Amino acid sequence: MNKIYKSLALGVACFISGAFVSRVADDKVTVAVLQDAQKLMGLHFSDAKLDSTLSEIADFKESYEAIRKVPLPNEVAPALVFNPIPVGYQFEQQKIPFEVARPAKVKLPKNRDELAFYSVPQLAELVRKQQITSEELTKFFLARLKKYGPTLECVTTLTEELALQQARQADQEIKAGKYKGMLHGIPFGVKDLLATRKYKTTWGATPYKDQLIDKDATVVQRLQDAGGVLVAKTTLGALAMGDVWYGGKTRSPWDITQGSSGSSAGSAAAVAAGLLPYAIGTETLGSIVSPSTACGTTGLRPTFGRVSRDGAMALSWSMDKIGPIARSAEDCAIVFNAIYGPDGKDQSVYDAPFNYNPNIDVKKLRVGYLKNDFGGEYGFKKNDEATLETLRKAGVELVPLELPELPASALTLTISVEGAAAFDELTRSGRDSLLVAQHKNAWPNYFRAARFVPAVEYLQAQRVRTLLVQKMQEKLKDVDVYISPSFASSNLVVTNLTGHPCVVLPNGFQENGMPTTITFMGKLFGEAELLSFARFYQGLTDHEEKHPNLNFGKKKKS
Template sequence: MKNKTIALLGAACFVSGAFVARVADNELSVSVLQEAQKVFGLHFSDAQLDSTVSELEDLKKSYEVLRKQDLPNSVAPALVFNPIPVGFTFETQKSAFEVERPQGVKLPKKRDELAFYTIPQLAELVRTQQITSEELTKFYLSRLKKYGPTLECVTTLTEELALQQARQADKEIKAGKYKGMLHGIPFGVKDLLSTRKYKTTWGAMPYKDQVIDEDATVVQRLQEAGGVLMAKTTLGALAMGDVWYGGKTRTPWDVNQGSSGSSAGSAAAVAAGLLPYAIGTETLGSIVSPSTACGTTGLRPTFGRVSRHGAMALSWSMDKIGPIARSAEDCAIVFNAIYGPDGKDQSVYDAPFNYSPSINPKKMRVGYLKGDFAKKYGFRENDQATLDALQKAGVELVPISLPDLPANELAMTISVEGAAAFDELTRSGRDSLLVAQHKNAWPNTFRTARFIPAVEYLQAQRVRSLLVQQMQEALQDVDVYISPSFASNNLVITNLTGHPCVVVPNGFRDNGLPTTITFMGKLFGEAELLSFARFYQSITPHEEKHPSMDFSKKKKS
């Protein structure tokens, strides 16, 4: 009876409005429901449970009907997360995007130094035809082939396409049809963004040969800006960690260490000078974490800023797409090309991005999470040095605190939405093909999520609404604020509320690995946020540090 009860338990548990599994030829009973309700912490009487049995049996039949509907990962729920609190407004007037062109840029005597040039520097070389896009593309292709296998940061090289796009860019530039700073500049995209004719593997064994024959909106927009797609970069399987079906992505600062995840390959490739910039995504730290492990600058935009059309869905209400690059200004240039509605992702807002050199960071109201900075943690000295540098430069820091709500408990959002996104993977048993099978890996997380009642998920989203509103109140007196990159409350809260962040390198640990600090912005406040991050990088040298590429000194174990 005990085994039967456990087997039937799955059939009596709601998950986002659906029962976990159908147990063939078995009917529900009061005794089964008595056991099932213990999972939920409920205490209905036998009489009350008896009244529900027939309706639950009918619902089981409904689930079977619904499961016959074809629901690819690209189909979003009818419910769309709204990050905008009551009383919040964003700018509606759009001004011209402005970035100062660097003066006197020349090709370096040592060609390898070109690998670490910023986008404006590379753009100036291409614009003035000191180097062709094809030459630049071949340069980065050679580095990808040389160092990529050691870092395990690439799933697919798009070499044929890249050379074709580079030659086209050269023709356009020579004809005087220069499109801007991304014209002729190579880039990579995290391999959960679809690309025509090339595999989109999601980093996971069950999908390693998958071809989604369309360009994701972000890919399309970068190519329209003249960009040259070089590579699909690795991600931890289904956007978790740095372990993918082909191995473990490494940080170029120490190839014995993983690059964290899940935008593992994008951060590693940029840090190693294999790409000028790459696209990453974040649901709960997937830009912040690998940027820290690799010492890159990463932008996680406001939720609803960048279309996710063509991107693998993990959490429809939390997934965000942003650039990983060498500097805040590089991120601004890329973001300017990819943000805004596309008519396909209904979560995207039509809000302007008015980035300009006229924004004065010294006039911004800057907060900092005093309580988090006061705690003891591994690279506190570097973070304190960041605060000191800003104050010395004339920035006044005002202590603030975040809402005191159970944010960590709301992380079930990812589990439930992820379980729905990969429902077929779980029910088919193909989740056994994923490399990671430990307790905290996706297979178990998705199975566990089947036991989360739809009512509890919706109650969590109601608490999330309170969080959105209270964040608005907490930030009403500041334009940006500063947080340790791994202050867990800040990372969780702001991913739930959809606030933007820029993570920038700010030093090194004793073991030689880089550290970062996080600058947070208001909703849709990327222009001010990136301007502030750019200001910090103008008074510190951290983003200019690069790893030694002699990996033989630290052989991978």
């Protein structure tokens, strides 16, 4: 118990030894130092009380030094695992086989460039019926990546040798009647924070641009087990923030003077430009939603605890999520079906079924919408209103809904604190100066500032987060799906903290020609209903079928 009491004092002075300022381990901590320290935390202990903590704090400093001598690579997770499941929640018990209808009468187009924007089922049917080989399809997408990738700055590594090997193997298996399903022989890309054997995993950041992690992330392995062909590692903003990486700035194919946003920048840009049929992204706080909006793609952010993060760069162990970016909701469902579920490595993953039914009667779904968020004035309100009206005309009743009233934005310190722990060595070694972005709101500064967050306040934030999880369950007890503007930061923050899934999908364009999206939210582990609902909406519109003109001309610099 003595250790527990010591942790209380840690809240007052943890930053002293944690800060990267020019202090050495044997600097003496005095009452005067602690007087200044407690001002940062809004504490008001008397001098006598502070004096009584001095010996304990000295012990803590020794503990810090001992802990820092233990090698802690990014892949080592804390012993604490975030639990998104509210009290009283129950999983579905039955698991239904996954089925998606095969498109009828798909033919190889005379203009091969049209393949760039075929759906996964369309490409799958061409490959299954051997109208085109996986090797031919792979070479087609590799050629597009080589042609347009440099302009969009969306690729860190082409995995060409591996891709051709996997494609030839797929052709042999399909020819022998060993067809594995719709992803068999289909090229794909992964965000370059997922480990790939024999190819660099750069995390988009200069300090790691030559990093080799000799393993395949679980997601990569599962897609390859499904017969997928890995053709590219796609860019991400350095250490999963924004669209600026060590090689440049990833561009939106709709306007290359504008960035693709991030951090799943390259995945969204490459899919939107028809350089990949689908790609894998990740999200901690908007990293699938935001680039999908900038690039006009459909993205799925699954429930926290759905997809293993083994082999993925950790930024926030309690908030990181992995999901597909593709052309349509159904494409996302096909990819998600291949990657979800426990792997025995990531202890946060739950064994819950994904019972996708593309023919669900969506009129029986209880659909909410964030009335207040749609009520204000914003740039693409007309597109969002048109989405709501389209659904109403299709017979969907929309019920007003509001989010819990808790200070969710204050809880985002979670990312800074966990990120600072994940990149502790980078900060203390000073190598954070190698990152391209060094402005006030860049990672180096966030990681340094996080050293001043007391452990007590971090844990208090997680306790408030528990309340948020429970209150969201209460809010959604009578709703299967709800709709939010993609720009609504309150919804983005709340649901990334609670772990709820979302599908972001295109719903029009701004006056400047850039795409807009709308966000459909699901209940925890409710990806099946969510994706079915998104598929229904996309069946009413053709927004996902619009594609950018790739006659870029000379690349303009922002």
